[in-house]
Amino acid sequence: MLNTQGRPTRAGEAQSAASTATFTGNRGLDIEEAPLFEIGRADATGVDIDEPKPFVSRLGALERRAPIGLAGLTEPEAMRHYVRLSQKNYAIDAGIYPLGSCTMKHNPRLNEKMARLSGFADIHPFQPFSTVQGALELIETLANALLVMTGMSAIAMSPKAGAHGELCGMMAIKAAIEARGEEKTRKVVLVPDSAHGTNPATAATLGFSVRAVPANDQGVVPASAVRAALSPDVAAIMLTNPNTCGLFETDIVGVAAAVREAGAYFYCDGANFNAIVGKTKPGELGVDAMHINLHKTFSTPHGGGGPGAGPVVLSERLAPFAPVPCVVRHGDGLVLREHEEGGRSFGRLTAFHGQMGMFVRALAFILSHGADGLKQASEDAVLSANYIRACLNDLMSSPFGDRPCMHEALFDDRWLKETGISTLDFAKAMIDEGFHPPTVYFPLVVHGAMLIEPTESESKASLDLFIMTLRDLAMKALRGERDSFLAAPSLAPRRRLDETRAARQPILKWTKPAPA
Numbered sequence: 001m002l003n004t005q006g007r008p009t010r011a012g013e014a015q016s017a018a019s020t021a022t023f024t025g026n027r028g029l030d031i032e033e034a035p036l037f038e039i040g041r042a043d044a045t046g047v048d049i050d051e052p053k054p055f056v057s058r059l060g061a062l063e064r065r066a067p068i069g070l071a072g073l074t075e076p077e078a079m080r081h082y083v084r085l086s087q088k089n090y091a092i093d094a095g096i097y098p099l100g101s102c103t104m105k106h107n108p109r110l111n112e113k114m115a116r117l118s119g120f121a122d123i124h125p126f127q128p129f130s131t132v133q134g135a136l137e138l139i140e141t142l143a144n145a146l147l148v149m150t151g152m153s154a155i156a157m158s159p160k161a162g163a164h165g166e167l168c169g170m171m172a173i174k175a176a177i178e179a180r181g182e183e184k185t186r187k188v189v190l191v192p193d194s195a196h197g198t199n200p201a202t203a204a205t206l207g208f209s210v211r212a213v214p215a216n217d218q219g220v221v222p223a224s225a226v227r228a229a230l231s232p233d234v235a236a237i238m239l240t241n242p243n244t245c246g247l248f249e250t251d252i253v254g255v256a257a258a259v260r261e262a263g264a265y266f267y268c269d270g271a272n273f274n275a276i277v278g279k280t281k282p283g284e285l286g287v288d289a290m291h292i293n294l295h296k297t298f299s300t301p302h303g304g305g306g307p308g309a310g311p312v313v314l315s316e317r318l319a320p321f322a323p324v325p326c327v328v329r330h331g332d333g334l335v336l337r338e339h340e341e342g343g344r345s346f347g348r349l350t351a352f353h354g355q356m357g358m359f360v361r362a363l364a365f366i367l368s369h370g371a372d373g374l375k376q377a378s379e380d381a382v383l384s385a386n387y388i389r390a391c392l393n394d395l396m397s398s399p400f401g402d403r404p405c406m407h408e409a410l411f412d413d414r415w416l417k418e419t420g421i422s423t424l425d426f427a428k429a430m431i432d433e434g435f436h437p438p439t440v441y442f443p444l445v446v447h448g449a450m451l452i453e454p455t456e457s458e459s460k461a462s463l464d465l466f467i468m469t470l471r472d473l474a475m476k477a478l479r480g481e482r483d484s485f486l487a488a489p490s491l492a493p494r495r496r497l498d499e500t501r502a503a504r505q506p507i508l509k510w511t512k513p514a515p516a
């Protein structure tokens with residue numbers, strides 16, 4: 001197997017067993033691509049730079065004595081390398097991306113067009129306020145829209161992701177507890193055992209210890225369980241609604257009342273807000289702080305770790321502790337309030353105001369949908385998930401029975417028990433059928449979980465193809481066709497990784513391959 005420069009590839013070698021026997025190792029127009037360091041040559045470059053004029057180096061002993069052998073490519077080679085790699089990516093623009101808890105929805109092109117307007121794309125955080133009034137007004141308009149949708153009192157726009165929003169909201173709670181002089185006594189945060197890992201991690205980062213609260217056999221946290229876990233040392237509860245099992249927390253008002261009576265605060269993880277926009281307001285449910293992942297509910301692009309945006313809405317009692325910087329009115333215009341100025345804010349959270357490009361996209365999404373459109377989007381997301389659930393329920397098992405879900409359909413692996421096939425095998429087989437697998441093995445409280453979130457983006461035809469494919473795979477599994485599942489994926493650019501080895505012996509550094 002040769003690389004694009006006609007040399008053997010290491011990736012190609014790894015591929016060999018299952019490879020199609022082409023001379024190049026390519027499969028049709030799916031071109032094998034080796035790492036840059038292997039295809040590059042130290043003597044190749046995409047630019048001509050004149051030799052520098054003689055000069056006296058001031059590097060002393062630090063001066064390089066030998067070439068370091070960085071891989072070089074010509075401009076067309078560099079272009080092709082990165083384009084080929086990008087073509088191996090899976091994306092929402094390529095097909096359904098049913099990753100539960102991630103809300104991978106279509107990113108409308110209108111949003112992209114707006115974000116590229118030079119008045120938004122080309123501004124700099126250090127520009128004088130008088131030159132960025134439009135941008136500040138956009139942030140304020142988005143902030144107000146989020147406050148209306150959530151029914152909350154204040155908002156911090158600067159957090160850069162959901163997890164960062166959790167940190168922000170919990171810092172506001174910590175500041176409120178300190179203001180009450182209870183920081184030495186209230187050291188515990190209640191977290192349901194179905195929570196996303198970032199919840200306990202956030203609490204622990206801020207020095208709280210975590211106390212687990214069990215859900216009941218219906219998959220929700222009853223107020224009685226919260227009451228049993230509450231004590232004078234509890235600072236807050238972090239509860240996700242709709243929860244990570246795709247269910248609305250039916251006792252949420254009772255939970256909020258119990259937490260408040262105990263002198264604690266209610267942090268709501270709003271990652272799943274997409275299911276309830278326009279239907280209910282967290283502020284009316286008794287929530288004190290909640291992050292909103294703009295990159296989920298409001299369709300700003302995400303993946304690969306960013307950029308995201310996780311504004312945090314706060315209740316009246318937490319509003320005074322909101323962080324700076326924030327946009328405020330000053331005279332006839334808007335400015336960024338950069339400093340605490342004698343108030344009770346917990347302080348500065350980030351250098352600047354947040355992710356401008358994400359704000360533009362989210363506001364474009366909100367304004368182009370309108371209040372009725374946003375509500376419709378939530379209803380469609382819930383309808384799509386229930387359609388999938390209802391169409392697969394006779395073959396696959398659901399942990400909480402045949403009850404309706406919110407925006408995610410959750411299955412467990414009881415139905416696979418006699419087949420010798422695991423949830424992972426099933427997910428890998430989906431790749432051969434051209435589908436990105438759903439989230440698997442999360443939430444941890446459900447054995448062999450498969451969490452499918454179709455979002456409102458999919459047409460009925462798209463959902464039907466997805467459902468028919470899963471039904472076909474499920475019937476193969478139940479017929480005992482185990483081998484094809486264990487071998488999957490066999491049609492993807494790479495076979496299955498040895499995940500145990502990758503976790504136990506990770507290779508984090510490239511080493512030069514031995515000459516062929």
Ligand SMILES: Cc1ncc(COP(=O)(O)O)c(C=O)c1O
Pocket residue numbers: 101102161162163164196198240244269271272293308310
């Ligand atoms: C329930 C839940 N909480 C928190 C987060 C963290 O959000 P982010 O990835 O934006 O940091 C996620 C992300 O998937 C989530 O699903």
